[in-house]
């Protein structure tokens with residue numbers, strides 16, 4: 001009891017200190033007031049006063065080990081898009097990666113707010129826990145753009161991502177098109193704390209559940225993978241193969257990083273190339289696995305477009321102008337009843353047959369990158 005009182009009292013100077021550092025609790029980091037996502041005089045959605053004139057942006061990404069994309073694509077592309085959106089004298093955006101730790105991500109956001117960042121772009125490690133980041137930002141009148149992964153908060157200003165159910169449907173459709181009657185299917189899903197992983201699975205099941213129900217396919221293993229941990233995916237596939245005595249014919253795997261681990265597991269049982277494996281992200285390693293015939297497909301999500309959409313929003317927020325033309329009226333529901341103005345890009349299915357006309361033609365990867373170490377002539381690409 002005594003200890004409890006002591007703790008309570010000792011927290012007060014801390015709160016005062018944090019308020020002092022934030023300039024004033026509850027007031028805007030830009031010094032202006034107003035609410036996030038208000039309705040402008042033209043009747044359209046604008047960023048309102050929140051973030052107007054803001055030149056200091058904080059980028060918060062979730063992990064680096066779960067996928068190549070965060071450090072190799074999102075980081076540089078977001079930095080470029082934000083720089084291009086703001087006046088030349090704007091400082092470079094603050095960049096943070098939480099490396100899979102929620103407390104780290106919250107601390108990074110607090111530190112950005114303390115430094116005076118007035119727009120936050122957050123790809124949450126945990127979409128529910130990160131709601132506290134949105135609440136804290138709101139108290140400083142700082143708009144938060146949820147990037148790629150939805151945060152469950154009605155106070156979000158915007159959400160920028162892909163149609164993630166569609167991503168799962170594209171993966172599921174590949175299995176619909178490449179299975180044999182009676183095949184046993186393993187499902188290795190992403191992290192349950194990432195709303196996207198839930199949507200990918202939902203999309204895949206939109207295509208696969210009817211086949212499971214009819215007995216055309218048998219689901220023999222189904223697991224979410226904490227942190228999208230690529231090493232855990234290897235353990236999961238090993239377990240599934242052992243439990244089924246290798247009687248597995250299809251592997252639904254949510255992204256390329258985990259697919260690479262699943263392929264290693266299949267290789268150890270001399271099953272690689274025989275079991276279709278799905279993926280996502282069009283990573284260099286994933287595309288090489290496709291060229292070599294060990295992975296069936298990946299989902300290409302044009303991250304340059306996703307980052308550019310953030311740049312467009314940052315520009316509109318800075319100028320205080322309407323964003324209706326950017327979001328086209330699209331909204332995404334949050335669990336607490338929000339409807340978040342959204343920009344959702346379209347994912348593309350990639351397999352051996354269209355690598356050249358999609359990811360290479362777009363300049364997302366180069367032929368040199370993906371053909372390195374791959375025999376000349378492979379798949380008509382290298």
Ligand code: BGC
Nearest residue numbers: 066067149194196228255281
């Ligand atoms: C992203 C995927 C990525 C995964 C793991 C998801 O939220 O949408 O592109 O592979 O996280 O990082």
